[in-house]
Amino acid sequence: METMSYPCSPLIPFPTQHEESSCLLWSPQVVIPLENGNMCDGDADPSPDQQQQDHEFMDIMIQEASRLLLQDDLSDGDPSLSGFDQKLEGQENGSLLAVQEEFMEESSLNDLLVTGARAVEAQDSIRASTILSRLDDLVPGVPCRSFHHAAASSSDHLACYFARGLRSRISGARSECHPAAAAAPENRMPAYRMLQELSPLIKFAHFTANQAILEATADDPGVHVVDHNVGEGVQWASLMSDLARHGGKPFHLTAVVTADDDADSAAAAGGSHPAAARWLSEFAGSLNLPFRYSSLHLRSEEDLRGFATSGNGGGSVTVSCDTTDKSYSSLIRLQMQLLGSVKILRPKLVILIEQEPFRIDRGLAPFAEFFCEVQQHFAAMLESLESCFRDGGYGACLGPVEKETLGPMIEDAVRQYEPLAGGAGAELEGFRACELSSFNVAQGKMLAGLFSRGFGVAQEEGRLALCWNSRPLTSVSVWSPV
Numbered sequence: 001m002e003t004m005s006y007p008c009s010p011l012i013p014f015p016t017q018h019e020e021s022s023c024l025l026w027s028p029q030v031v032i033p034l035e036n037g038n039m040c041d042g043d044a045d046p047s048p049d050q051q052q053q054d055h056e057f058m059d060i061m062i063q064e065a066s067r068l069l070l071q072d073d074l075s076d077g078d079p080s081l082s083g084f085d086q087k088l089e090g091q092e093n094g095s096l097l098a099v100q101e102e103f104m105e106e107s108s109l110n111d112l113l114v115t116g117a118r119a120v121e122a123q124d125s126i127r128a129s130t131i132l133s134r135l136d137d138l139v140p141g142v143p144c145r146s147f148h149h150a151a152a153s154s155s156d157h158l159a160c161y162f163a164r165g166l167r168s169r170i171s172g173a174r175s176e177c178h179p180a181a182a183a184a185p186e187n188r189m190p191a192y193r194m195l196q197e198l199s200p201l202i203k204f205a206h207f208t209a210n211q212a213i214l215e216a217t218a219d220d221p222g223v224h225v226v227d228h229n230v231g232e233g234v235q236w237a238s239l240m241s242d243l244a245r246h247g248g249k250p251f252h253l254t255a256v257v258t259a260d261d262d263a264d265s266a267a268a269a270g271g272s273h274p275a276a277a278r279w280l281s282e283f284a285g286s287l288n289l290p291f292r293y294s295s296l297h298l299r300s301e302e303d304l305r306g307f308a309t310s311g312n313g314g315g316s317v318t319v320s321c322d323t324t325d326k327s328y329s330s331l332i333r334l335q336m337q338l339l340g341s342v343k344i345l346r347p348k349l350v351i352l353i354e355q356e357p358f359r360i361d362r363g364l365a366p367f368a369e370f371f372c373e374v375q376q377h378f379a380a381m382l383e384s385l386e387s388c389f390r391d392g393g394y395g396a397c398l399g400p401v402e403k404e405t406l407g408p409m410i411e412d413a414v415r416q417y418e419p420l421a422g423g424a425g426a427e428l429e430g431f432r433a434c435e436l437s438s439f440n441v442a443q444g445k446m447l448a449g450l451f452s453r454g455f456g457v458a459q460e461e462g463r464l465a466l467c468w469n470s471r472p473l474t475s476v477s478v479w480s481p482v
Contacts, residue, residue: 165414250290433462
């Protein structure tokens with residue numbers, strides 16, 4: 001398989017100068033024509049109101065069917081029911097159950113999943129189990145861990161992950177660790193590297209963030225970045241290349257290390273932070289770039305205060321945080337940690353790289369609403385990756401990415417989401433969004449244009465987002481002190 005090669009630094013040198021549907025719900029009693037006399041076209045894209053009506057109708061049908069099934073169990077052998085009454089009631093129940101079964105048969109996976117999410121939100125385990133059982137029949141291999149069935153499509157795979165998350169949530173197993181997530185430190189990197197090489201998701205985030213840092217520190221004697229999620233340090237190799245090309249000013253990288261990071265390092269051979277330090281030091285040496293790598297072990301606010309009083313706070317520091325590779329539960333902890341460090345360090349610049357549904361400034365929606373948004377987000381994400389990996393095949397490229405990154409992330413978000421907890425909806429107190437330069441925006445558009453035409457860029461105040469068919473996937477936001 002041939003792949004395109006991309007530079008590790010930005011594509012453009014750093015500048016040296018400073019429709020509404022009128023379809024009606026189908027009813028077993030009546031069929032109503034549209035105003036033009038034609039019947040409703042089932043292939044037409046439903047409007048948001050239509051989709052809401054569909055989901056509400058499904059809720060009613062499943063609730064009634066579940067009630068009748070329970071009533072049948074309770075009324076077996078009831079002498080108060082005469083033969084005629086029993087026969088009549090049996091016919092009515094049978095008709096309604098037949099309608100409900102036909103409706104569920106014709107419903108899409110997305111409709112069933114959304115209805116299941118509403119049942120889980122209402123803690124209606126009977127109705128949720130009915131829907132999840134139907135999903136078992138529709139999707140090959142939903143209940144088992146090795147579900148990558150030859151007949152399963154990408155949408156089937158997504159449905160599997162969402163269904164698993166719903167099962168875990170309704171069963172109360174919300175603190176359990178997903179096996180794939182537990183193995184992520186060892187197995188996730190090949191998938192991450194494929195994402196980096198074959199899609200614009202990672203490149204876009206890194207190039208946009210680095211360009212903002214370069215512009216903000218153009219007049220500074222050196223660059224000091226405090227990174228809350230350093231990983232392998234890939235982002236900083238790109239920045240170091242640019243610094244070396246423009247005078248070679250010193251670069252100091254401080255990696256924030258938490259208990260979660262220590263656990264990941266213990267699970268990964270050699271530990272991720274030491275490996276990143278060694279690799280980046282060697283890379284800096286090859287560029288003749290003055291480089292220093294240090295770690296900030298963060299156990300309490302006192303660690304941050306000590307770090308700040310040692311000359312590492314204020315205008316000399318840029319705080320960076322990339323949450324796009326984190327599970328939902330880890331992401332929430334990381335967001336809270338970031339808010340605390342920004343408050344104490346008062347950095348010159350804050351850079352956030354986030355997936356759209358998990359932005360730190362997003363309000364906390366009810367579970368079913370959150371579920372719908374995450375479902376649409378990952379469907380768009382998977383579709384975009386399919387456009388990038390079409391030449392590599394599922395097993396070689398998309399399969400590992402789906403299994404090691406998207407799948408565990410979906411399951412954890414569905415299982416762990418709490419409308420009343422976490423860092424989401426918070427603000428960076430004392431900071432304002434900074435406009436990204438026209439150069440930075442143009443760079444993002446050029447990068448998106450190198451891939452499938454479905455990719456594009458959207459801009460809002462202080463934020464640049466990589467989109468797939470106009471739906472934001474990943475965004476970079478830049479913040480500075482008020």
